[in-house]
Amino acid sequence: MSEPSEDLSAFIAGLPKAELHIHIEGSLEPEQMFEFARRNRVDLPFASVEEIRQAYRFTRLQDFLDIYYEGARVLLTEQDFHDLGMAYFRRLAADSGRHAELFFDPQTHTDRGLPFQVAADGLLSAMAQAERELGVTSKLILCFLRHLDEDAAFATLKAAEPWLDRIAGVGLDSSELGHPPSKFARVFHAAGERGLKRVAHAGEEGPPQYVWEALDILRVDRIDHGNRALEDPALTARLAADGMTLTVCPLSNQKLCVVDDLAAHPLPLMLALGLKPTINSDDPAYFGGYLNANYRAVAEATGLSREALATLARNSFTGAFLDEAATARHVAEIDAYVAGSSGKA
Numbered sequence: 001m002s003e004p005s006e007d008l009s010a011f012i013a014g015l016p017k018a019e020l021h022i023h024i025e026g027s028l029e030p031e032q033m034f035e036f037a038r039r040n041r042v043d044l045p046f047a048s049v050e051e052i053r054q055a056y057r058f059t060r061l062q063d064f065l066d067i068y069y070e071g072a073r074v075l076l077t078e079q080d081f082h083d084l085g086m087a088y089f090r091r092l093a094a095d096s097g098r099h100a101e102l103f104f105d106p107q108t109h110t111d112r113g114l115p116f117q118v119a120a121d122g123l124l125s126a127m128a129q130a131e132r133e134l135g136v137t138s139k140l141i142l143c144f145l146r147h148l149d150e151d152a153a154f155a156t157l158k159a160a161e162p163w164l165d166r167i168a169g170v171g172l173d174s175s176e177l178g179h180p181p182s183k184f185a186r187v188f189h190a191a192g193e194r195g196l197k198r199v200a201h202a203g204e205e206g207p208p209q210y211v212w213e214a215l216d217i218l219r220v221d222r223i224d225h226g227n228r229a230l231e232d233p234a235l236t237a238r239l240a241a242d243g244m245t246l247t248v249c250p251l252s253n254q255k256l257c258v259v260d261d262l263a264a265h266p267l268p269l270m271l272a273l274g275l276k277p278t279i280n281s282d283d284p285a286y287f288g289g290y291l292n293a294n295y296r297a298v299a300e301a302t303g304l305s306r307e308a309l310a311t312l313a314r315n316s317f318t319g320a321f322l323d324e325a326a327t328a329r330h331v332a333e334i335d336a337y338v339a340g341s342s343g344k345a
């Protein structure tokens with residue numbers, strides 16, 4: 001993959017941005033996987049970092065999920081989750097990231113016998129440290145695993161009860177095909193009654209019908225991915241009319257063969273249709289790049305302009321679960337940045 005011009009790379013590097021679609025377990029780098037495995041005495045089915053990277057060849061979502069859940073077994077202590085979170089926040093800050101809304105998958109950990117508290121408190125302490133030391137703000141989103149049943153999701157919501165004042169919302173992830181949003185209608189309703197925001201992966205591999213269900217049955221505040229919504233003009237019009245934020249993940253789409261070729265990525269079309277896409281890394285340790293790598297790759301492949309990139313960065317703040325004053329501050333920072341960069345070739 002070639003890189004965008006030096007100027008465009010520099011523009012992306014300094015552009016203030018938020019990340020709205022990052023699975024924190026998907027930021028577990030192979031080196032860190034080995035370190036945690038060693039300190040926790042967990043056996044890994046890989047002999048080296050190179051061998052792990054060799055295994056990251058996927059043709060569909062499930063290929064990735066199998067290895068992602070396997071990798072997560074090395075996470076055993078609050079300190080592990082804290083270190084995982086801090087490693088991510090340092091990379092985000094280096095990418096001019098100002099804010100992140102982190103997904104975590106509690107069931108991946110509670111099903112291995114860890115109390116809910118271990119992942120939640122480890123991540124919350126990293127979030128507090130990132131704000132203090134890096135000036136990066138963040139929110140936490142609890143994802144239900146859709147390949148499990150709704151009762152298990154209810155049990156997770158119950159386990160999360162003591163933390164709900166520190167959790168911004170619920171999400172829906174894991175194997176999409178065969179697990180429509182409607183399967184989680186009751187638990188999303190219960191989450192809404194507790195004042196939680198709602199998001200769901202939909203239209204990554206699943207059909208437009210799943211995006212309709214996420215909107216009409218789960219009543220989501222954002223759609224994660226949403227690529228396949230473009231197959232349905234009425235759905236596209238609905239998303240535009242609602243001003244619905246889409247958290248799009250270019251390198252993930254390429255690695256999981258959701259798109260054949262990054263040059264044919266639907267991001268420019270989403271912008272042209274009046275939708276509100278954002279750029280995100282999804283599972284950066286597995287898909288080959290963090291936030292700026294995603295901006296660079298899709299800009300290079302599709303020819304996005306600086307103005308389009310600035311719009312995408314603005315969308316990341318207007319689509320975030322930030323209050324109005326914080327959103328306005330971040331958007332003003334982007335406007336000043338763009339004004340200061342204009343005229344430079």
Ligand code: ADE
Pocket residue numbers: 023026061068173174175176201204252282283
């Ligand atoms: N869990 C982690 N990454 C995911 C993705 N891209 N889609 C669904 N579930 C996920």
Ligand code: ZN
Pocket residue numbers: 021023173201224282
């Ligand atoms: Zn995702």
